[in-house]
Amino acid sequence: MDTTQRTEQQRSADRRRRELLEAADRVVLRDGPGASMNAIAAEAGITKPILYRHFGDKGGLYAALAKRHTDALLEALRAALDAPAERRERVEATLDTYLAAIEARPQVYRFLMHPSEGGPQSDQGFDVGLLSAPLLRRMGEELGKVIEERVDLGPDSAQLARVWGHGIVGMMHAAGDWWLGERPCTRAELVRSLADLLWGRLAAAGDKVGGPSF
Numbered sequence: 001m002d003t004t005q006r007t008e009q010q011r012s013a014d015r016r017r018r019e020l021l022e023a024a025d026r027v028v029l030r031d032g033p034g035a036s037m038n039a040i041a042a043e044a045g046i047t048k049p050i051l052y053r054h055f056g057d058k059g060g061l062y063a064a065l066a067k068r069h070t071d072a073l074l075e076a077l078r079a080a081l082d083a084p085a086e087r088r089e090r091v092e093a094t095l096d097t098y099l100a101a102i103e104a105r106p107q108v109y110r111f112l113m114h115p116s117e118g119g120p121q122s123d124q125g126f127d128v129g130l131l132s133a134p135l136l137r138r139m140g141e142e143l144g145k146v147i148e149e150r151v152d153l154g155p156d157s158a159q160l161a162r163v164w165g166h167g168i169v170g171m172m173h174a175a176g177d178w179w180l181g182e183r184p185c186t187r188a189e190l191v192r193s194l195a196d197l198l199w200g201r202l203a204a205a206g207d208k209v210g211g212p213s214f
Contacts, residue, residue, distance in 0.1 A: 020044050020054055021068055024061060025108070032107035033114055037061070066112055070135050073101050074142055081146055091198060096191045098172050102180055103187060109180065136173055140166035152206045168198065 023044035028035045037058055041048045055061040080093040102109040113132055144165025147153075153160045171194065179190050 017054060017064075020046075020051065021064060024065055025068075028065070028111045029105065029107050032110045035111055062112070065108075066132075066135050069108060069112065070138060073098070074139065076101065077139075077143075078146070087202065088195065088199065091202060092191050092195045095172060095194050096187065099176050099179070099187050099190065102176050106180060113177065136169055137166070140169040143169055148208075150208055151202075152208045157208075171197070 020040075024035070024040045027040045027043050031039060037048055037051055040061070041051045044051065051061070055064060076097050077094055080097045081090055083090055083093055085093065112135070141162070142165070144162035147164050148158055148161035151157075151161070153164075175190065175194060179185070179187075185193075
């Protein structure tokens with residue numbers, strides 16, 4: 001097989017994988033944590049063995065969907081951080097971007113973070129903790145890099161930036177999970193409250209020399 005044939009086969013496989021993930025997204029939006037491999041295969045117009053051939057099992061499909069949605073969320077968060085605004089406004093915009101994302105697609109959020117809510121009929125068959133924890137860790141590392149690039153935190157800046165990155169992501173996740181379930185306040189009120197919590201040290205830190213502003 002020549003290079004052209006291999007390239008075309010890879011493109012075809014990538015296209016088919018995207019189509020299957022889009023079908024999975026539609027089912028997750030409809031069924032949330034109860035989304036099953038049977039329902040996803042039916043939505044895609046294929047048999048379950050073919051779905052397994054592409055993703056292995058529901059854990060493999062979960063990981064692929066998680067990467068797809070995490071990539072999109074990180075891109076949106078970077079756009080909020082890069083917006084031409086004052087630091088406080090960018091902090092609030094970043095918090096709001098995360099909360100808006102989970103509010104817009106609560107079923108997707110619950111599938112990724114609370115798949116056990118699918119009940120006894122769910123074909124979960126994997127330990128969600130082994131898969132959801134790396135998503136939060138990845139977001140923490142990415143935010144830590146942004147903080148290190150932009151904020152002067154003094155001695156041990158690199159380590160402190162990672163601490164801040166993971167701490168802020170943990171706060172956003174825990175507060176967002178609670179808020180999505182109970183809705184005790186408006187999204188804007190939650191954003192302001194979380195920004196107030198972060199603002200003291202962020203307000204005091206200077207921009208890193210030679211880096212983009214934060």
